[in-house]
Amino acid sequence: MNEKALRGLIEEVKAGRLPRRSFIQQMVGLGLTAPMASMMLMQSGVAQAQNMPAYKPTKRGGGGTLKLLWWQGPVHLNPHWATGTKEQEGSRIFYEPLAGWDADGNLLPVLAEEIPSVKNGTLSQDGKAVTWKLKKGVTWHDGQPFTADDVLFNWQFIRDPASSSTLVSIYKDIEVVKVDSHTVRVFYPKPTPFWAEAFVGTSGMIIPKHLFAPYIGAKSREAPMNQAPVGTGPYKFTDFKPGDMLRGTAYTNYHQPNRPYFDAIEMKGGGDAISAARAVLQTGEYDYAWNLQVEDEILKRLEASGKGKVTIVSGGNIEFIMLNSTDPWNEVNGERGSAKSKHPAFQDKAVREAMGLLVDRKGVQDFIYGRTGVATANFLNNPERFRSKATKFEFNVDKANQVLEAAGWKKGADGVRAKGNVKLKFVYQTSVNQPRQKTQAIVKDACAKAGIELELKSVTAAVFFGGDFANPDTYQKFWADMQMYTTTMTQPDPQTFMEQYCSWELAQKDNKWAKRNISRWQNEEYDKLHTASQSEMDAVKRAAMYIKMNEVLIADGYIVPVVFRPRPSAAINKLVAPLSGWDNDMWALPHWYKES
Amino acid sequence: MGNYILRRVLLALPSLLGISVILFTVLALAPGDPFEELATNPNVPPEVRLALRAQLGLDDPVWTRYGHWLSSMLKGDWGFSFVSRIDVDTLIMQRLPVTIVIIGASQILALLVALPVGILAAVKPYSWFDRIASTLSFIGFSLPTFFTGLLFILFFSIQLDWFPFVYRADISATGWQWWWEHIRQSIMPVAVLGLFQAASWMRYVRSSVLDVVRLDYVSTARSKGLSERVVINKHVVRNALIPVVTLVALQMPAIFGGAIVTEQIFRIPGIGSLLIDAILRNDTPVIMAVTFVFSGLVIFFNLVADLLYGWLDPRISYR
Numbered sequence: 001m002n003e004k005a006l007r008g009l010i011e012e013v014k015a016g017r018l019p020r021r022s023f024i025q026q027m028v029g030l031g032l033t034a035p036m037a038s039m040m041l042m043q044s045g046v047a048q049a050q051n052m053p054a055y056k057p058t059k060r061g062g063g064g065t066l067k068l069l070w071w072q073g074p075v076h077l078n079p080h081w082a083t084g085t086k087e088q089e090g091s092r093i094f095y096e097p098l099a100g101w102d103a104d105g106n107l108l109p110v111l112a113e114e115i116p117s118v119k120n121g122t123l124s125q126d127g128k129a130v131t132w133k134l135k136k137g138v139t140w141h142d143g144q145p146f147t148a149d150d151v152l153f154n155w156q157f158i159r160d161p162a163s164s165s166t167l168v169s170i171y172k173d174i175e176v177v178k179v180d181s182h183t184v185r186v187f188y189p190k191p192t193p194f195w196a197e198a199f200v201g202t203s204g205m206i207i208p209k210h211l212f213a214p215y216i217g218a219k220s221r222e223a224p225m226n227q228a229p230v231g232t233g234p235y236k237f238t239d240f241k242p243g244d245m246l247r248g249t250a251y252t253n254y255h256q257p258n259r260p261y262f263d264a265i266e267m268k269g270g271g272d273a274i275s276a277a278r279a280v281l282q283t284g285e286y287d288y289a290w291n292l293q294v295e296d297e298i299l300k301r302l303e304a305s306g307k308g309k310v311t312i313v314s315g316g317n318i319e320f321i322m323l324n325s326t327d328p329w330n331e332v333n334g335e336r337g338s339a340k341s342k343h344p345a346f347q348d349k350a351v352r353e354a355m356g357l358l359v360d361r362k363g364v365q366d367f368i369y370g371r372t373g374v375a376t377a378n379f380l381n382n383p384e385r386f387r388s389k390a391t392k393f394e395f396n397v398d399k400a401n402q403v404l405e406a407a408g409w410k411k412g413a414d415g416v417r418a419k420g421n422v423k424l425k426f427v428y429q430t431s432v433n434q435p436r437q438k439t440q441a442i443v444k445d446a447c448a449k450a451g452i453e454l455e456l457k458s459v460t461a462a463v464f465f466g467g468d469f470a471n472p473d474t475y476q477k478f479w480a481d482m483q484m485y486t487t488t489m490t491q492p493d494p495q496t497f498m499e500q501y502c503s504w505e506l507a508q509k510d511n512k513w514a515k516r517n518i519s520r521w522q523n524e525e526y527d528k529l530h531t532a533s534q535s536e537m538d539a540v541k542r543a544a545m546y547i548k549m550n551e552v553l554i555a556d557g558y559i560v561p562v563v564f565r566p567r568p569s570a571a572i573n574k575l576v577a578p579l580s581g582w583d584n585d586m587w588a589l590p591h592w593y594k595e596s
Numbered sequence: 597m598g599n600y601i602l603r604r605v606l607l608a609l610p611s612l613l614g615i616s617v618i619l620f621t622v623l624a625l626a627p628g629d630p631f632e633e634l635a636t637n638p639n640v641p642p643e644v645r646l647a648l649r650a651q652l653g654l655d656d657p658v659w660t661r662y663g664h665w666l667s668s669m670l671k672g673d674w675g676f677s678f679v680s681r682i683d684v685d686t687l688i689m690q691r692l693p694v695t696i697v698i699i700g701a702s703q704i705l706a707l708l709v710a711l712p713v714g715i716l717a718a719v720k721p722y723s724w725f726d727r728i729a730s731t732l733s734f735i736g737f738s739l740p741t742f743f744t745g746l747l748f749i750l751f752f753s754i755q756l757d758w759f760p761f762v763y764r765a766d767i768s769a770t771g772w773q774w775w776w777e778h779i780r781q782s783i784m785p786v787a788v789l790g791l792f793q794a795a796s797w798m799r800y801v802r803s804s805v806l807d808v809v810r811l812d813y814v815s816t817a818r819s820k821g822l823s824e825r826v827v828i829n830k831h832v833v834r835n836a837l838i839p840v841v842t843l844v845a846l847q848m849p850a851i852f853g854g855a856i857v858t859e860q861i862f863r864i865p866g867i868g869s870l871l872i873d874a875i876l877r878n879d880t881p882v883i884m885a886v887t888f889v890f891s892g893l894v895i896f897f898n899l900v901a902d903l904l905y906g907w908l909d910p911r912i913s914y915r
Contacts, residue, residue: 065768069762072873075677075679075680075873075877076679076680076681076682081681083631083679161647164644164647164648164651166644168644169644221676221681226681226682227682239766241690241691241765241766241865242677242680242682242687242690243680243865243869243870243873244690244691244765244865244869245764245765245766245865247766264768268762268764268863269863270860270863270865270869270873271762271860271861271863272860275749275761275861275863278754279761279762282754283753283754283757283760283761285760285761285762286762462626462878511642514642514645514646515642516642
């Protein structure tokens, strides 16, 4: 899929021959995110579908209490500190961004009057400035008006390193200027193709200046609003016990008409995912439960009681296996897995190819994850003409045997293939987690048939993901031949996500293994493409670059995707809750209602 | 007496100090990082995580961190939680009342069951009543609470739909409705904890009453012509309860520990579920504080048991 083919497709969308939605699905299949595909269309002049979620109630209130069950409850309500989604979700009940992402990757205005666009003159052609017009007549829950000063303040708050915000990397290089009381302009230091990050979605919730102003920087921990937010959202804060219960009541001056439908909201935390699913699907004690990391078989059984349904939204999380490109067993310059070394077996492309053939993705989906892990066969689902060689997957033990045989890896007396003094015996590590151990077993089985012996190793999640640089078993150190985990893509733009295979991101001893290129894979072409993509303003060219990067990466065989991990959640039958994989579950909370 | 208490309290100080050193070292050596989620999130630059670690002093050597913790603890500052960034004592105070109510209620239930059943079983040993009660009690204390808890949920919540299985500390109803809702949701956890305790206590009460009921002074009381009721209530039970009371006091801390699991199952926002959450999130200050509170309780109830013993049996004196 190159730039030309992309342009052709966009033309088809423009002419109305190709539905917008299927274009976006095809792009997602190629490894792009829906929001990116949507931005591509926007820039090409295809009008964005501004579909507000369907909403039937004709008046505010009257819906009783909306009961949400979060098996891990939020522990604070400052969206700028959120380390995980639970705090973002808790904050999103009260705080709102300027715009949010819907399931198809459309930007929908929330606190903004409209989405910036080149046509309206609010988006500069060179990608260095974006003008946000703010909605008028929005008030904070304490009655103060919402203005441009509030937006400006959020930028100042986050970029101050002493505030220790997790969003600092998004806000630290931009400049925000107030134009008038309801207009702000955001300047980027260099052309920024993907501008909808600051003030948008999960990373854009706006906190009030008039309350937070005295608590900027190191004093931010003392702000009482960290526990008792005052926002612009559909529900007003009532009370909060960290990790346990969060409650709110309908805000009668909410800026969207007839919303919210519910009179009150509560978010209960604690417990485990299975019983959370049970409380919604089986007893109906709660209306909605989030992030149900439960085996699909159990979910199906619970669904069978007919009280609720499971909704699955796809985002960018992917479970994958990485092959070590360096030698994890011998020290080079006093360092195991040094970037200067090469893996004795994996440096042979035939071995990597064989490994790719021996991962039964379809089996993993069918027997382990079900609906909650879709084999990356969605690379295959695309129409024939987009199917590049690099993104084709198959499971074929015979072919793997042939490939290895042809490359000179001969079976020894013990049935394990070897060439010279290198044997195909690998250590395959992952974190302790039932589906992962099952996946390991499936791969081990197939490898045994091809004369490759795998030693399975599972490390407790606390150690594996712990980031303790004194521990040899962390995933960052990767002192094993292969490892498997899920990498999350929390932002819709793939730039930072794809950076994890750039050579300047190598996780090594001198950076305490804190950098992100863990497989230590290095490729000049990939690096060049990534550098170019950072300042490529043409959305289509840029998309073509990411598709290419993805192909280069997959073709080299060090990275073996296994399954996409969509987010499952449960809701009772009558609840209408628009969800999106590109934003928080609470992104469309004002539009939630119950069918009568 | 006063002297004795003072000495015991002074003796408790070094043990608390020792406990804190051990806890702190174990926690420092244990793997894990409160900012784990940041490490796996590719969009958060590693510098943010390293800065946060440095800001919270996680990169200092263990003994420096312990020194900080101890000196602020002595000033009454329990520190603040790494994940929620609010003060630990506030967090504990939010959670403590629920735990006390649930544990208190379950202990009362345990006593209400264990005392009469144990006494009746001992008065007529090897009768049908005794046999049934003993069998049930064996079953009761051999089933762990996490198992009975799940059984209760499956049966009473899912099959019969009688009780909710998600506990809510703040119920918006008022008046009788408020009481009713609270009782309804507390029945299962209180029963799980209480019946487990009652099962083992019943055995203690039974054997202790059996010991006393054979003594000569009981025969004397009977031959004086006192009614059986008076003999049992006034003469037997009173003496038989001395060891039981000490036992109950000594078991209190263990009960707090046992409640952790039950709290997790029923989502009771008590101090136990706070501890579990803190462990899962590697929130050292909270783990430290809660375990410290637990060890404080152990020492306190040990002292109470010793004092009670002397009060019940004047032959024991304190020097």
